[in-house]
Amino acid sequence: MTNSEKNRLKDKAFQVFGVFCTFIGLIVLAVFLFDIAIEGFSRIDWDFLTSLPSRRASRAGILTAWVGTLWILVLTAIIAFPLGVSAGIYLEEYSKKNRWTNFLEINISNLAGVPSIIYGLLGLEIFVRQMRLGGSLLAGALTLSLLILPIIIVTTREAIKAVPRSIRDGSFALGASKWQTVWNQVLPASFGGILTGIILSLSRAVGEAAPLIVIGALAYVPFTPDSPLDEFTVLPIQIFNWTSRPQAEFLTNAAGAIIVLLAITFLLNGIAVYLRNRQQRKVKW
Amino acid sequence: MNKKTTKLEAKELNAYYGDFHALKNINIAMEEKNVTAFIGPSGCGKSTFLRTFNRMNDYIDGFRTEGDILLDGRDIYAKDVRVDELRKEVGMVFQKPNPFPKSIFENVVYGLRIQGIKKKAVLEEAAEKSLRRSALWEEVKDKMDKSALALSGGQQQRLCIARALAISPSVLLMDEPASALDPLSTAKIEELIYELKNEYTIVIVTHNMQQAGRVSDHTAFFYMGELVEFSKTKTMFTSPQDNRTQNYITGRFG
Ligand SMILES: Nc1ncnc2c1ncn2[C@@H]1O[C@H](COP(=O)(O)OP(=O)(O)OP(=O)(O)O)[C@@H](O)[C@H]1O
């Protein structure tokens, strides 16, 4: 074999390997989805979506769980959106570049990598115990807000950074203040990107069970919450609970709940992708 | 000849980016309703100097000035000067057209909106007036609600001029306003400058000697942060006093 033949073979070999690597994640996911779908789809009906939890698998539904998930979703968005976006704006537009802000930036990136259960413990101490919120929706949403705040801050900064300097200069040169420039130019131009980041981070929050279990969200809640101070459960906790039961019927229930949870996350991700594409099409600098 | 008034003046101006000494002891006085061209090799400090007149350098970390910049005899770096008020007087047009990603109308009236003007009639009148002055009205009057990004580069640059004129400045700073444009658009901009100097004091940075010759009354030649020569444009191009000026305008370096 000549040298060039050898090289060509290596090239080919890597290509095959690369394709394998690319598809391995997708294949595993597809197998999993297929499995879940076969098991769970037949379980999903109107009763399943509108029934309270029950000890009897065939009568148990996910009403409290998906309502709790929606509550958490909305509350977390309301809390995390203004905080994260404001922090991102401050860091990108206002803060002077010095050692202190450098330190802040590095640590915010680090926070994005902290395991979610640690946030659960933090929430348990601050919100549940110190602020006496108990295992309420509010405590859960605050905890999840902490969890996704770093992601929102980072994506907000990325989106803001993508707005060219020349737009800011143009605004300043017409007598606009920094705030006017941020409000009238930078935010509208980067809003699609910011929203995308927020939705993606919310879709992560929706899938979390661990931190909510730590703060004391219950698996069995016999009513749907009416206010942010009520106790709650969410889909991931319900799923976790059902999969740990020995009876096979509960596993079927879990599969049904997983399909609903996945539908919510895929919907959120779909919205995010749509917004991002629209933004890219709309704004060409 | 009527009496000339000084509009813009720099006195013993030094400017620094951190440790870098970008402008060195500059003294210059520019007359009202006159076009002054700044020329010189790349990196000699033309843009830096131009941007001190509306304090656009304020946003650069580590930038500082010594000495005075006077507008109508008032020091614009004095403590009581409000930058937004200054920029109503001193408008700026950039090298690359930078329309906002908004409608043509919103681009023109942006400076007025910033000042809190909301009356539709006032805004519409100002928009038409500025667009007429920047010779763009006929081309855009039927599509004021369309995105400004859909205009050609030359139209965008005239829109940026209209945007600057809308807040009625008395000075117009232009940093290579035609360097990103095709020859036809460039000619239009030059024509426009010629028109505008009846009402405005204009300072234009250019790399194009012919352009400086065509549009300006006075020319300032900068070299490595120094103002080497400042005189009537005709004088400068026919009998430059300094060797470096001579070399530059005859194209021996730069
Ligand atoms: N933000 C900055 N920070 C540090 N140095 C800078 C900055 N901006 C410009 N300079 C330096 O200041 C000097 C003058 O720059 P300036 O942009 O004023 O030159 P110019 O004459 O406009 O050049 P050109 O013709 O290429 O536009 C250059 O040496 C440049 O490297």
Ligand SMILES: [Mg+2]
């Ligand atoms: Mg320049």
